[in-house]
Amino acid sequence: MNSVDRVPEDKRIGAYEELAQFALTEYGIESAELTFLGDTSNVMFEVGVSAPHPQAGRYALRICRAERARDGLLCEQHWLHALRRDTELCVPEPICGLDGSVLREVRTDSLPKPRLCMLFRWVEGEFIDADLTPDHLRAVGRFMAKLHNHAEGFAWPTELRPTRQDVASLPGLLAGLEAVERYSPEALALLGRGLDAVRDAMDELGSRPSVVGPIHGDLQQYNYLFHGDEVRAIDFETLTHGYYLYDLATTRSYLGGENRDLLREALLEGYEEIRRLPPNAKRYLQRFGFLRVVDTARWILTTPGILEQGWAVDYADGAPRVAERLLETL
Numbered sequence: 001m002n003s004v005d006r007v008p009e010d011k012r013i014g015a016y017e018e019l020a021q022f023a024l025t026e027y028g029i030e031s032a033e034l035t036f037l038g039d040t041s042n043v044m045f046e047v048g049v050s051a052p053h054p055q056a057g058r059y060a061l062r063i064c065r066a067e068r069a070r071d072g073l074l075c076e077q078h079w080l081h082a083l084r085r086d087t088e089l090c091v092p093e094p095i096c097g098l099d100g101s102v103l104r105e106v107r108t109d110s111l112p113k114p115r116l117c118m119l120f121r122w123v124e125g126e127f128i129d130a131d132l133t134p135d136h137l138r139a140v141g142r143f144m145a146k147l148h149n150h151a152e153g154f155a156w157p158t159e160l161r162p163t164r165q166d167v168a169s170l171p172g173l174l175a176g177l178e179a180v181e182r183y184s185p186e187a188l189a190l191l192g193r194g195l196d197a198v199r200d201a202m203d204e205l206g207s208r209p210s211v212v213g214p215i216h217g218d219l220q221q222y223n224y225l226f227h228g229d230e231v232r233a234i235d236f237e238t239l240t241h242g243y244y245l246y247d248l249a250t251t252r253s254y255l256g257g258e259n260r261d262l263l264r265e266a267l268l269e270g271y272e273e274i275r276r277l278p279p280n281a282k283r284y285l286q287r288f289g290f291l292r293v294v295d296t297a298r299w300i301l302t303t304p305g306i307l308e309q310g311w312a313v314d315y316a317d318g319a320p321r322v323a324e325r326l327l328e329t330l
Helices: 009-025 070-086 134-152 167-180 185-205 244-253 260-274 281-302 310-329
Strands: 033-039 043-049 057-063 104-106 115-121 212-215 224-227 230-233 240-243
Touching: 009 033, 009 043, 009 057, 009 104, 009 115, 070 115, 070 134, 134 212, 134 224, 134 230, 134 244, 134 260, 167 185, 167 281, 185 281, 185 310, 212 244, 240 244, 244 260, 244 281, 281 310
Parallel strands: none
Antiparallel strands: 033 043, 043 057, 057 115, 104 115, 212 240, 224 230
16 A cells, blocks of 8 residues: 555645646646546546646546556557547547657655556536436447447557456456455355356357457446437546446446336347347346456455445445355356
C-alpha cells in the first residue's frame, strides 16, 4: 500500500491534486480547475480549462494505481481510437500529450512511486440508475451489439498483448482467491466447481471472432450514460479480449429492483435487434454472470482499501453462495 493511502482523506486528495496539476503540464495545460471524482482502483478528476486557453473545455484525468501495466492502457487507447474512427458510437477520446503519447508517467514528492496518467475529452450525458426503463436497456443492448460487431472484425497490432479471458485464465482467478486466505476450503471448492461450469461454457462456445474479441468488461450503470436518446460509454479501463456474453452478463448483473427481469429481457431484445445471440445464450449468461462475481471478488480482495467498504465485504463473502446457486441449476 502506498504511504499516501494511510493519510487523512483531505491530505490524500491534496497529494493527488498536486500530481494531477503536474500531469496536466505534460498535455500543455498549465492551470486548470480540478474536481475530485473518486478514488477506487484509480483516482479520477474532472478537469476544467477556461477560455481563452487553446485547449478550453472539460476533460477527465485518470491517475492509475501504481502497479497498473502500460500494455493494458495502450490496448485501451488503441481500441478507443479504432471505435471513434470506424463507428458512430460515442466513446472517450484519449488526448495526446505534447510528445504525441497518450500516456504520461509522473511523480511528486508526496507520490514518489511513478503513476501513469491518461487524459480524455469529457463525455457529456446523464447517468440513470433507479429510473432505468426497458427502453433505456434496449438502447444499451443496441449499443453493446454495435460494439461487438466492431470487435468481431478488429485485429490487435502484433506489438499489443491484451489481457485475455479464456480457459487458461480461469485457474489464476481461483489462485488469487486462495492467496488472500479469506475463504474456507469448502468455499474454495464451491468456487472451483462453479469455474468448471464456466470452463465448459467456454469450451462449447469456442474462441472464434464471432464469440470472442475486445470487450468493455464493466458496462454498468455508471459506465454508460444517456445524451437524449443516445447511449454513450466511458471507462474502458477493464478492456479485455474476452467473451461478448461476459459483457452482457456484467450489464445484466447490475440490474436490480422490481423491474429487474423486464430490464434484463429488454437488454437482450435490443442486442438482438442488431446482432444475433448464440443458441442457449441464457444458460451461458448465467455462467458468465458467476464469472463476473468471481472477477469482482478477486478485485475487492486484492485492491488496497476496497475491502474497507461495507458493500465490498458482503459481496466478497457472498461469492460462494452464488456458486452454490449456479451448481443447483446444472
